[in-house]
Amino acid sequence: AALVASSIGALSEVMGDTQRAAGAAERLLELLAAKSPVQSASHPAALPPRTAQGAALILDDVAFHYPSRPDTLSLTHFSLSINPGETIAIVGPSGAGKTTLFQLLMRFYDPQQGTIKLDGVDIKSLSLHTLRNAIGIVPQDTVIFSANAMDNIRYGRVGASDDEVIAAAKMAAADEFIQRLPNGYQSFLGERGVRLSGGQRQRIAIARALLKNPPLLLLDEATSALDAESERVVQGALEAAMVGRTTLVIAHRLATVQRADRIIVLEHGHIVETGTHASLVAQGGLYASLAALQFNTDSQPSIR
Numbered sequence: 540a541a542l543v544a545s546s547i548g549a550l551s552e553v554m555g556d557t558q559r560a561a562g563a564a565e566r567l568l569e570l571l572a573a574k575s576p577v578q579s580a581s582h583p584a585a586l587p588p589r590t591a592q593g594a595a596l597i598l599d600d601v602a603f604h605y606p607s608r609p610d611t612l613s614l615t616h617f618s619l620s621i622n623p624g625e626t627i628a629i630v631g632p633s634g635a636g637k638t639t640l641f642q643l644l645m646r647f648y649d650p651q652q653g654t655i656k657l658d659g660v661d662i663k664s665l666s667l668h669t670l671r672n673a674i675g676i677v678p679q680d681t682v683i684f685s686a687n688a689m690d691n692i693r694y695g696r697v698g699a700s701d702d703e704v705i706a707a708a709k710m711a712a713a714d715e716f717i718q719r720l721p722n723g724y725q726s727f728l729g730e731r732g733v734r735l736s737g738g739q740r741q742r743i744a745i746a747r748a749l750l751k752n753p754p755l756l757l758l759d760e761a762t763s764a765l766d767a768e769s770e771r772v773v774q775g776a777l778e779a780a781m782v783g784r785t786t787l788v789i790a791h792r793l794a795t796v797q798r799a800d801r802i803i804v805l806e807h808g809h810i811v812e813t814g815t816h817a818s819l820v821a822q823g824g825l826y827a828s829l830a831a832l833q834f835n836t837d838s839q840p841s842i843r
């Protein structure tokens with residue numbers, strides 16, 4: 540039994556990586572959740588009614604290490620209070636814990652210490668379904684399935700109607716290019732179907748996330764270069780997506796950090812600086828040196 544338990548643990552860690560790379564593994568993870576080390580609450584609490592601004596999020600003295608690495612704290616003494624409607628940009632060197640933060644918010648893992656509250660409710664007392672329904676996630680790289688465009692978006696909320704899918708696509712600035720595909724929403728995508736550009740894939744991901752109308756949006760900004768036109772359209776879609784939601788974005792672009800209400804600078808699993816772009820540059824600390832390296836000009840993608 541111990542062996543089985545630990546291999547399931549290892550599997551769930553592999554799945555953690557899959558989520559990171561693909562985002563779309565979410566549904567699969569939900570299926571696996573029954574066997575995962577993260578337990579859905581047996582008598583789940585409900586979230587309060589959704590507010591017009593988005594969700595409030597409070598992390599209180601969170602500490603976390605991955606099960607396979609008990610000696611490495613990926614987050615430590617992590618406390619952060621985010622108001623409904625705020626946009627928080629998260630920056631930090633590789634390995635600082637940015638992705639780990641998202642994994643804990645989605646409850647792919649539970650922290651060993653501290654609490655995470657969504658609209659005042661400990662996320663551990665929510666069902667996994669309720670929690671993950673409240674969170675829209677736009678990963679760096681989007682998996683496009685061998686299915687038509689309609690179903691590729693519907694994957695964000697499997698029960699959604701065609702009209703709901705189209706409404707989400709419109710908000711995500713995806714409707715127009717989908718309409719122009721040979722068979723519109725029925726066009727087959729993926730390996731043996733229509734190959735989408737990077738910007739088109741991102742808009743599919745945004746539409747998927749919006750289908751849930753989530754009060755909390757987690758964005759992992761793409762590091763790959765888009766042409767200027769796609770860049771502009773994707774940015775526009777993201778801005779529309781952020782209205783009425785609380786947003787956490789792992790930021791790789793200057794335009795994003797400049798727009799954020801607050802920038803959180805992570806290093807070695809905890810927050811070392813917070814402020815606006817201008818205040819942090821003036822401070823001349825870690826952010827200033829990261830910004831000098833990462834962000835070239837307004838419209839250019841970062842070099843990583």
Ligand code: ATP
Pocket residue numbers: 552553555556605607608611612613631632633634635636637638639640
């Ligand atoms: P990057 O910018 O490179 O994506 P990050 O800031 O997102 O980095 P994390 O991926 O959160 O950093 O990693 C934080 C720490 O946790 C690192 O020490 C990393 O090696 C470790 N880590 C990340 N994922 C796992 C995993 N699945 N199992 C074990 N350790 C992991």
